[in-house]
Amino acid sequence: MVFSTALGVAYHDSNGKYHEVHVRTNGEVILSAGAIGSPQLLLLSGLGPSSYLSSLNIHVVRDHPFIGQYMADNPRTGVNILLRDSITDLGLRVVGITESGPYIESFTVAPNTPLTSIIPFVGSVALFNSSVQIIGGKITRPKSTGSLHLLSASNVTVSPSVRFNYYNHTEDVNECWNVVEVIRKLLATPTMEEYKFGGQNFEFLGLPLPEESSDYETIASFCRDTLSTFWHIHGGCLPNKVVDSILKVIGVDSLRVVDASTFFNSPGTNPQATTMMLGRYIGMKMLEERAANQGYPFLEYI
Ligand SMILES: Cc1cc2nc3c(=O)[nH]c(=O)nc-3n(C[C@H](O)[C@H](O)[C@H](O)COP(=O)(O)OP(=O)(O)OC[C@H]3O[C@@H](n4cnc5c(N)ncnc54)[C@H](O)[C@@H]3O)c2cc1C
Structure with missing residues (x-):
């Protein structure tokens, strides 16, 4: 499989000034913009269903048919x-x-x-x-479940449209x-x-x-x-469809999604605690991976 690689993040700060941050060696981009923001940013970055992106004149970096799909709300x-x-x-x-x-x-x-x-x-x-x-x-x-559609192909501040069905x-x-x-x-x-x-x-x-x-x-x-x-929106970047079991975007190096967009279900009555636990769990996995890459035992590393 040919992999694409996330190179960094481009953003405007609160004063409107443009910045670019580049991924360092062995680093990665972690996207945590929520169940609406994460699929939106991936689509704007050229990851998504290729025919849909092409219809919006967005350069297709990688065909990803399920980004923005399986959007759910309770x-x-x-x-x-x-x-x-x-x-x-x-x-x-x-x-x-x-x-x-x-x-x-x-x-x-x-x-x-x-x-x-x-x-x-x-x-x-x-x-x-x-x-x-x-x-x-x-x-x-x-x-x-439903799907998310961009209302602007170039302006990230324009919220996408979501239908939950x-x-x-x-x-x-x-x-x-x-x-x-x-x-x-x-x-x-x-x-x-x-x-x-x-x-x-x-x-x-x-x-x-x-x-x-x-x-x-x-x-x-x-x-x-x-x-x-109850505003417990989830889906849009589901495991085995968009991300793998440790939430790395399938077919893309150095890019992970860690938020409620990766939930098949929004458990219990209060998903915020689950989202925080997910952050902790993936953080530990990342430390474990880094320890393995650098050749020392995980427990000593932390
Ligand atoms: C009104 C309301 C009430 C809620 N009440 C509760 C409650 O009482 N208990 C509970 O457990 N859960 C509650 N929830 C649900 C809970 O807030 C979410 O499940 C949880 O926050 C999801 O976490 P997340 O990390 O996926 O996304 P979020 O917490 O939404 O974090 C995403 C972040 O990304 C930022 N972002 C998005 N797009 C961009 C962009 N393009 N550039 C830069 N930043 C961006 C957003 O501003 C936000 O800070 C409530 C939600 C709402 C809307």
Whole structure:
């Protein structure tokens, strides 16, 4: 196989001044620009599907059909309940778990907080003078994936466009159905009684839960219409497709990708810790490689 080699990094600093940094002997470029930034930078550098790059007049350094593919985000679906009073506890809590995996989390939004970034479908201006309780489930391992496309072939500051194809896959809708059923059980508990208006019904912002006897299509519509995100974006530079098992870009010397773009799945409820552990793991692997190259034992090296 003919290898290309990463030579360095070119960038503009915060004053707009241009710099080039060249890789030293035995050094390498480590790309950690995140699940959107890393595929974008690789495509702009000429690594990607060759016909796609050529159509944008980007010089093809190496054909890499899967860069920017398998982009995924975990959909969040649930209900939002307007409370009668202001609640001061703003912590995020796990309040349920389905048998198929998804966790149900709940958090309180303080009065007079703009809600549009949290529950986009409630409208452009959403302020309430009492608290809002958000209850939602994260679909843990979405089968639906999409792709990333450049909106500029020359300007790195223009963000690319990403399509995640949320809920395209039946299994994701079925996981959402499990989330709906666990939330239904949660709302039926005696603890939740005091959050009903006048002791009668919950005051939902956005859609209430579908009827208990709902069919697949009704549930699928509910999941899509209440879709939001936990911002746990991943994919775009997957192992065995773009990088190898130690995250070196396949077919390219001196180039590694170390970030959430290499995750098949975004584990648990908080991927940041996993991303940091990945950094530590790959850092140790690099030290091990360097020790081996320079001929001394790894343990003595560290
Ligand atoms: C609003 C929000 C809330 C979140 N809350 C949580 C949470 O509570 N707990 C949790 O565990 N996770 C949370 N996450 C997810 C978590 O932040 C990510 O999973 C994690 O940061 C991914 O790490 P990363 O290294 O892949 O990318 P990032 O942390 O995004 O790092 C990529 C870095 O590259 C930089 N970059 C990108 N492109 C370029 C470029 N062209 N030139 C120079 N620099 C560039 C970016 O500015 C960024 O600093 C949240 C995410 C968002 C967006």
